Each structure stands twice: as C-alpha cells, then as structure tokens.
Amino acid sequence: MKTKRPMTITEKILASHAGKKEVFPGDLIEARVDFALGNDITAPLAIQAFQEMGAEKVFNRNRIALIPDHFTPNKDILSAEQCKVLREFAKAQRLAHYFEIGQCGIEHALLPEKGLVLPGEVIIGADSHTCTYGALGAFSTGVGSTDLAAVMATGRLWFKVPESVKFVFYGNLNPWVSGKDLILYTIGQIGVDGALYQAMEFSGEAIRTMPMEDRFTMANMAIEAGGKSGIIEPDRVTLFYIQKKAQRPYRTYYSDPEASYKEIREFDVTQIFPQVSLPHIPSNTKDVREIGKIEIDQVVIGSCTNGRLGDLRVAARILKGKKIAPSLRLIIIPATQEIYHQAMREGLFEIFLSAGAVISPPTCGPCLGGHMGVLAEGERALATTNRNFRGRMGHAQSEVYLASPAVAAASAVKGRICHPDEVMKRGSRGFRGYGK
C-alpha cells in the first residue's frame, strides 16, 4: 500500500486495521483486533461483562487466549473458582487457546513462544504488560476487562491513535548491561508518566544487537513509563525468532524515514551501567554502584519481564559453583513450562539448587504479591519484575527493588544489592550475545 504521508510503524499498523490509508495522532478509530487475551484475574470480569451484554458467541475461537497464570497453581479456593470460570467459558466457546497448568506459563512469555502473536498485528490483552509483544513489531496494548469483553464479542475496539516517540540507543553495551538496564535507565530519565498515552519506538544499533528476549523486556516495561505501547521494527533477529513458530501469516511494517515523531531521544549506551530501581516507583533508578550497601531478604528471578531462558542462563552463569548468602531466600520462576523444561535439560536447575535457590513452577506468583514468596512487614526484596509500588509484593511496609537477572543473581550471593563484577572475575563479559 502506497501511503500518502510518511507514517510511523504504529500509525501504519493502526491505519491498516482501521481500513484507512492514513491516520493521524489523536484520531479516534475503530480497529480490527487480531488477537486478544485475558488471565485468571481479568478474564472472569470480562466473561461476566460478555454475558451481561447479551453476547452469545466469541468473534473467533482461534483468536482469543485465556491464560490462568497469576494465582496458579490455584493458591486458594477463590482463585480456583476464578480459574474454573475461565475453563468453563473456554470449553463452552470451544476456545482453541486455553492453557491449563502443565502447558501454561506467564502470558507474555507464553504467547510469543507459541507463535500466537505476530509482527504487524493489533493485539489487545486485559493485562497492562500486553505491550510486551511490541518487541515483534506489533501494535499491542493493555486494556481492562470490559474492553476485552467487547473485543471477544465483536473482534473490534476503539483506539485513539497515539503520538509516537522514538528512543535511539547507540554505542556498544557495557558488560552486564541488558535490555532491562536500558529500559530502567530510560524510565529513570523520562519518569513514570514520561510517555503517557504514547507509542514508544525503540531503535538504534544497541537494540539491533540484542536478542529477542531483551527486546521483550524493553517493550514489556513501556507501560512503566505510561506508554500505550512499546514497539521495535522487525529485523532478522525478529524474523529468525518468529518464522518457525508463527501460527498465521503475518506482515511486517516499518517506519518511514521521514515519519514525524513527537520527540526523538538519543541515549549513548556506553554511559549506561547496570541499574537498580529503588522503592516505591520504577522511575527511581540509579546506577547499582551508587546506592551504598542495601541488604536484602529475598531475591526473585522471574516474571514476564525477565523469566525467559536467557535470563535464567545469565543467572546460572553467576551462581555456578557459588552459594547464596545464608540470610537470604532466592526464588527462581521460569516463565513458561517450555522454559522450565529446557532449563532443566541444560542443567541450570542443578546450579540453582546447589546454590540454595528454590524453583517455582511457572506463575506470576510473588510479582504481584500473590503467592510463592510474599513479603512480610519490613522485608526487602530485589526482583527482576517490573513494578516496585508500595505493597506490590506483600505487606504495605515491605520494599521492592528492580534490576536485571545478572544483578539479582550477584546480589543473592552477596546478600546485598551489588554489581555482578563484585562476584565475578573481572573481564568476564556479561552480555549474552546474539541469538540463542
């Protein structure tokens, strides 16, 4: 399609799904949705709304996923009842993508792995971190349960076309610096509403050298800057990742060189070092070497942000042959069943267990203070998750610090938050390199 005016990747995807030649930021459009998802917390309300609106059948039984991942394996009777609502609805509607534990995983790690979310698509999920799939070059955004209900019934939803902001990362990454550090740094620079309602487009040579896993981590946290979506133009890393998995044909879109952005921000990544985000807001970001001695009670490695195989591999490299600090608890949560299985085959569990970690089945678990490692009053955790709001992981008087898996693993050994260099030999490169 020859477009009239230069557009960003986000504008092109939205225009094509609204059946328009072009769209402008601020336009209210109604767009076709390619894929929609809900979880054990948001889907019960959506299913209730679906029934209240008098809908009988979903718009397409192959384009909806219900993923019980937050409080599963069911943590209590009420959670079990919620999962039952999903299971029964999936059965009644003959949904093709309902994932029972044993095949399940955290939604935002699971759906890309299954090839169910694809470049160029419009994806909505009743979960704020639905923005994760933007890493594949899709327009993907979180909504609430009522919007999910409307999409389940009609396959369409209204959107306001967001303004796009471009973040260009240039230079070579420093040792131990990952996608997590870049996104924490960015949020620290622009604030938790720095990209409010906007599409954050990540680009530049540092992004191009990153594996998909780090790109997912970055798009995942666009919401922590208030963003409507995060997006990365597809390249050969993307296509290599998705080609074999893709369950449907897809189209790739790219921003026109003359496309207009609300703002273009450049970051020299040679000036970015491992980051940590201090309580109680993700933008409270510091260089990990500049925070003094902060002792911790618990380390969590997992979540939709950093529970992927590459994350576990980095943690294992650091923990290999070491023991965690005696006063500390280390909880490792592979994000999906497949990641769990592969980590086991690779011998990562041997390393984790010998170090003194506990390994949880795939679940959101402690990320939202659900189960599997909730914090008591006054406790302090370092987590590879994405939110450190007050009370997020348990008691309102507990603290959460956010960092990469490398910083988390090293800190588990030290018993306080530290740079990986403090436990690894100097000169050992931390970046996990290209591809798998």
Next chain:
Amino acid sequence: MENEMKIEGRVWKFGSDIDTDAIIPARYLNLTDGGELAKHVMENERPEFPKEVKPGDILIAERNFGCGSSREHAPLALKSAGIFCIIAESFARIFFRNGFNQGLPLLESQEASKEIQDGDQIQVDLTTGEIFDLTQQKRFFAKPIPPFMQELIEDGGLIPHLRKKGFKKK
C-alpha cells in the same frame, strides 16, 4: 443504572502516581464483587478511606492517577465505594479507558487538582466540566468530556451502552 450528571460531595485528596496496587492491592484480586472490593479500596494509602467514604464523594488526585496494572477492579472498587467522579491533573491510560467503561467519570483539570483541598465540599457538572468549590468559593473548568465518553457515562458504562445499541453493529 443511568448516571446523574451533577452532584455535590466531599473531596478526598491524593497525590501523584497513585497506582492500581494502591487503589486495590492484588491480594484482593481473587474477588470480583464490587461491594467486597470497595471494603478494601485505598486501604494501603489511607486506612480510614474505605470506612468513611460516602456515596457521591469525589476523589481528587495529582498526576498519572491509576498507573500500573489493567485491573478493572480499581475503578470498580472506587465506583462501588460511592465515588461519583475523579478529578486529576492527568490519568494513566488504561485507567482512563476502564473508568469510562465502568461508568466512572474522570475529569482533567490542573487547577482544580492543585487548589481544591481534602475535605472541601464541591459541586461537579459533568456535562459542562464546571467544578465549584463551595468551601473556598472558587470555580474551575475541566476539559469537557468528549461526546462519546458522555454517552458511556449516561448509559452507565460500555456494557450497558453496547447492550442499548445492540452490540452487533458491524
């Protein structure tokens, strides 16, 4: 079902970046009933809030209200607690959608958010965006709510709205 467009009520004031974990902590997300959720709304921020809030009260916040998760339990809990509308300098995006979808009106006004104080008695007219602070005898104007959103509010949220329109419009 249908909402009033005008009200007078007491103000509860909060700061910036009030996140959805503050509005309704995740430990209550195994509940879906609005009335049950309302018993815990904002309890981490202000323990007296869920006990003392009354139908028709108005919540005022600073920037980025409702940031964080997409849980619709947040606007649902506030609405079920009786909150008539929320006035803030700005709202997080998903919360903004969810609020209107639940039939909970949201108004944006920097001046009102700054000047109106906790405990003030105010009048709000959703149709015009006019806010009158009876305690301070000051008048403010919020950005008018777009017509599409006004329809949602009048109908009591997206679901009643779709039902009214016959949702299979395509």
